[in-house]
Amino acid sequence: MKVGAVIFDIGNVLIEWQPERYYDRTIGPEQRKAMFAALDLHGMNDRVDRGENFTAVVRGFAAENPDWAPEIMAWHDNWAALAAPAIDHSVRLLRGLRRARVPVFALSNFGIETFAIGEAEYPFLEEFDRRYISGHMGVIKPDPRIYEMVEQDCGVAPGALLFADDRADNIAAAAARGWQTHHFDGPAAFAARLVAEGLLTEETAA
Template sequence: MPVTATVKAVVFDIGNVLIEWQPERFYDAQVGEARRRDMFAALDLHGMNDGVDRGETFIDAVTDFAAANAKYHAEIMMWHDNWADMASPSIPHSVRLLHALRADGVPCFALSNFGIQTFEIAEERYPFLKDFDRRYISGHMGVIKPDAEIYQMLEDDCGTEPKGLLFTDDRIDNIRAADARGWQTHLFDGPAAFAARLVAEGLLTQEQAQ
C-alpha cells in the first residue's frame, strides 16, 4: 500500500511503545513497594537516567549517584546491573506494526531518549531495534525529548517535512513538543489504538495491522 499524501514517515518512541519501561514495577518486585516508594520520593532516579540519556557514561552515572546516596546504594546499583530486566518485555503488537510498515515501504524512524550504553544492551536483547530506516537516539545526540533541538535535528536529517511525520510517544510532553513543530502525533496508550490510527491514515490495512 503506498504512503498517503499526508503521512510520509512514521516516527516511533521506544520506551513504553516498543519495549515496556517501568522501573517502579521492577523495584516493587525486588525490594517491595514500600521501600520503592520511599526511595523514589527521596531520590530523583529518573533525573539520573536523564543524564545517561543525554550521553553520560552509564556505569559512571549510576555509580556516582549510588555513592552519593549510601542509604539506597544497593538498590541504585540495580539500575545498572539489572537494567535489561527493567527494560522489558517487548510489546509484540507494536513490533508487528513496525515490521508491517517497513514491509509496505513506509519509512520508519526511531526517536528515543536512550543512553549510548543502554541502547547497546537493548539492541542485543531486541534485534528489532535495528529494523528502522533511521534512528535518532538521544545519547548520541546530546539532547533529550522534549527539547525542541532533538526534533529539529531529526527534521534536518531525515528529508521529510514536519507535516509529513506521524510520531507516537507515550508521554504527553513529548507529543506536545512535536505538535508545536507541525508534526502529526499519536499519544500512545497501547498498540491497538495506534494500529487503528495507522489504518485510518491509509498506511496499513486492517489485516496488516493485526
C-alpha cells in the same frame, strides 16, 4: 498532509519501561515508594539519556546515596530487567510498515550504553530506516532541538511525520513543530490510526 514517515518512541511504545515495577518485585512496594520519594532516579537516568556514561553516572549516584547504594546499582546491573518486555503488537506494526515500504524511524530518549544493551536484547531495534537516539545526539525530548535535528536529517517535511510517543510533553513539542502525532496509550489504538492513515490494512495492523 499524507504521512511520509512514521516515528516510534521506544520506551512504553515498543518496550515497556516501568522501573518502579521492577523494584516492586525486588524490594517490595513500600521500600520502592520510599526510594523513589528520596531519590530522583529518573533525573539520574536523564543524564544517561543526554549522553553521559551509564556506569559512571549510576556508580556516582550510588556513592552519593550510600543508604540506597545496592538498590541504585541494580538500575545498572539489571537494566535489561527494567526495560522489559517488548510490546509485541507494536513490533508487528513496525514490521508491517517496513513491509509496506513506509519509512520508519525511531526517536527515543536512550543512553549510548543502554541502547547497546537494548539492541542485544531486542534485535528489532536494528530494523528502523533511521534511528535518533538522544544519547548520541546530546539532547533529550521534549527539547525542541531534538525535533529540529530529526527534521534536518531525515529529508521528510515536518507535516508529513507521524510521531507516536507515550508522554504528552513529548507529543506537544512535536506538534508545536507541525508534526502529526499520536499519544500512545496502547498498540490497538495506534494500529487503528495507521489503518485510518492508509498506511496499513486491518489485516497487516493486527
